[in-house]
Amino acid sequence: MMKKRLTLFGLLISTLIVLSCGDSDQYVGAEKNDLEVGQTSTQLIGSTTGSAKSGLSTGSSPTGSIQGIAVTGSGVINTKPDLAVLSLGIESRGQTVGSARSDAAEAMARLIISLEKNKVRENHIKTDHFNIYPEYTYEEIYEDGNTYSRQKITGYRVSNSISVQTSDLERVGEIIDDAALAVGDAIRINGINFTIENTESLEKRAMAMAVSNVIDKADRISELANVKRGALIYITNQNVGSATNNMLERSSMSVFSDYASTPINVGQLTIEVTVDALFGIIN
Incomplete structure (x- = not known):
């Protein structure tokens, strides 16, 4: 009687062990299947993403130019x-600033009178530049056995330039000639622009x-x-x-x-x- 009970108990334990092992295998298999499905899904997403990037690249210009x-x-x-625009001027020199400036003023006055005689209106005469420069010379000085150069002012130069506009183009040559005759050697003709x-x-x-x-x-x-x-x-x-x-x-x-x-x-x-x-x- 005792042997029969032990035999039945052993069979029961064996059955439970077998059932337990079978459930474990099914669970592991389920995990493997779930993992494989997940990997397949990831590959599809990656493939889709790659396809989308390729499409964007194809649709855009490599250089971005139109x-x-x-x-x-x-x-x-x-x-x-x-219209003619004349650049005229005068230049004078003197031992002093006063004498150079006075000569320049007289020369410019003669130039203005000459222009007015040629029917150049006052509002068409404009001062461009007025400058007074000292003029120098260099002299050699011998002193205590040494030689050196020293700058010395020899006089002053005054320049006064004006721009003159005229629409009477046929008189441009005459305007220049009369200005030269009125001013003499002090006249400077700096240029003529036709526009x-x-x-x-x-x-x-x-x-x-x-x-x-x-x-x-x-x-x-x-x-x-x-x-x-x-x-x-x-x-x-x-x-x-x-x-x-x-x-x-x-x-x-x-x-x-x-x-x-x-x-x-x-x-x-x-x-x-x-x-x-x-x-x-x-x-």
């Missing part, structure tokens, strides 16, 4: 000037020509490249060319003759406008 048809155009207008008093309307015309030029160039390029020109993306104005012509620089009394008149050629002026433009491309 693609299109870039052109530069210009508009040029040649015209005659209508246009009001360039606004001419600049507008040149700009319209430049804009038309860039459109024409863009159309020709698009035709040759077998594409269609799109809308204007941007347009910028580079510069407006100067409408000034320098005729004479740094002349003095020596260029004039007592008998011959001074020939002055007015010539032509050029106004140039340059623009840069970028047009889109229609695919």
Whole structure:
């Protein structure tokens, strides 16, 4: 009887052990399956993320620049000037500041009278520079067996420069000649500029020509490249060319003759406008 009970008890324990081992294996298997599912999900997310980055990279420009048809155009207008600006002056020297300044004042007064006789209005005469300079010489001094140079003032120089405007271009040569005769050797002709008093309307015309030029160039390029020109993306104005012509620089009394008149050629002026433009491309 006792043996039968022990046998039944042993069978019961064995059964519990087997059942316990079976549950453990199933639980471990479940953990493995859950881990494998998690790894698969992570790979999909990584793949999706990688695909998204690739799409963004493909959609953006590597350089960040705008693609299109870039052109530069210009508009040029040649015209005659209508205003002359003369830079005239006088120069005098004297042993003292007072004597040099007095001589300069008298010379400038004669110059102004000469200009007024040639119908140059007072408000078209403007002082540009007035200077008084000491003039030096260097002398060698022998003293106690040593030689050295010493600066010594020998006199003073006074210069007075004015700018003169006139719209009577045919009288420019006569104005210069009369000024030289009135002032004498003290006259200084520093330069003549021919310009246009009001360039606004001419600049507008040149700009319209430049804009038309860039459109024409863009159309020709698009035709040759077998594409269609799109809308204007941007347009910028580079510069407006100067409408000034320098005729004479740094002349003095020596260029004039007592008998011959001074020939002055007015010539032509050029106004140039340059623009840069970028047009889109229609695919």
